[in-house]
Amino acid sequence: MDIPSELIQLLRKKPRTAVLTGAGISAESGIPTFREAQTGLWARYQPEDLATPAAFERSPRLVWEWYAWRRELVAKASPNAGHYALAALESRLDEYCLITQNVDGLHARAGSRCVLELHGSLQRVKCSRCHAATDGEDIPDWQTIAAAHPEEIPPRCPSCGAALRPDVVWFGESLPGAAFQAAWQAAETCQMFLSIGTSALVQPAASLPLIALQQGAVVVEINPSATPLTPQVTYSLMGPSGAVLPDLVNQAFPAVAGTSLQN
Numbered sequence: 001m002d003i004p005s006e007l008i009q010l011l012r013k014k015p016r017t018a019v020l021t022g023a024g025i026s027a028e029s030g031i032p033t034f035r036e037a038q039t040g041l042w043a044r045y046q047p048e049d050l051a052t053p054a055a056f057e058r059s060p061r062l063v064w065e066w067y068a069w070r071r072e073l074v075a076k077a078s079p080n081a082g083h084y085a086l087a088a089l090e091s092r093l094d095e096y097c098l099i100t101q102n103v104d105g106l107h108a109r110a111g112s113r114c115v116l117e118l119h120g121s122l123q124r125v126k127c128s129r130c131h132a133a134t135d136g137e138d139i140p141d142w143q144t145i146a147a148a149h150p151e152e153i154p155p156r157c158p159s160c161g162a163a164l165r166p167d168v169v170w171f172g173e174s175l176p177g178a179a180f181q182a183a184w185q186a187a188e189t190c191q192m193f194l195s196i197g198t199s200a201l202v203q204p205a206a207s208l209p210l211i212a213l214q215q216g217a218v219v220v221e222i223n224p225s226a227t228p229l230t231p232q233v234t235y236s237l238m239g240p241s242g243a244v245l246p247d248l249v250n251q252a253f254p255a256v257a258g259t260s261l262q263n
């Protein structure tokens, strides 16, 4: 892709950089996004009907099974060229913060070291009542609990007996405080902000690029479709992140022969 030369020049100066990613960065790994069509078994459900505390109270088995299906998809998936390009970018910049709304863990699997997970992780579960995590030293991990009582879906909390739930952030719930504060600070202090593969609809994550714009940062959006953020950004790179990000990183930091990122 043709990337504006001013943007390449800016990247070469190694600006303090914050990056926000959403479901779109994992689309090329075969993980469905939220606001595009759900697939297969789940085609008749809206994510808003599954990713809420009320949905879990009403239909705990249905919600648990939706997450189990997604956990399996992610386990079979691999990071794509976009995830790898961000890990490479981190290694080329001095001050860099990656903020993700995704719960799939693919950034870490691609080698990103500093990742702030705003919406939790598919890999963890917690109790829906006492909020005990199940990966502590004294309690069995949740897969062991589930395997011992396969008839119980969702599995039960070993401390209080209530249903276990995914350790993710549902609509109406607060984001993890420390991760969100660090993300806010990164948006307030960065010189460049990349908003990648997010519809920029879900708050409070959608405010982060606006904070960056307000304090004078250069804001770049990478997305094949326009979002409510698009008219406000400094640069809109319209294309899939698995193609645009390797181009951006390779053009800014031409690699030593043989090590350039593929797309």
Ligand code: BJW
Residues within 6 Å of the ligand: 021, 022, 023, 024, 025, 027, 028, 033, 034, 035, 036, 047, 051, 101, 102, 103, 119, 168, 169, 170, 171, 172, 173, 174, 175, 196, 197, 198, 199, 200, 201, 202, 203, 204, 222, 223, 224, 225, 227, 239, 240, 241, 242
């Ligand atoms: C590609 C691509 C390719 C495709 N390359 N790109 C202020 C105003 C209005 C409402 C609110 C507000 N403040 C709070 C709210 C309520 C609510 C909210 O924002 N609602 C909106 C829908 C309006 N927010 C909350 O409830 C949040 N909590 C909160 O604010 O707490 C304080 C509070 C408490 C009580 C009362 C009030 C306030 C919590 C939000 C939690 C969101 N949780 C989910 C589920 C997480 C677990 C899970 O994964 O199941 O997070 S919902 C879902 O949306 C998920 C995502 O992380 C999140 C964002 O979606 P994302 O990543 O942007 O995906 P998509 O599908 O929307 O977009 C994909 C994009 O990729 C598209 O643009 C494509 O074009 C693009 N794409 N292929 C690059 N190859």
Ligand code: ZN
Residues within 6 Å of the ligand: 127, 128, 129, 130, 131, 132, 157, 158, 159, 160, 161, 162
């Ligand atoms: Zn409990």
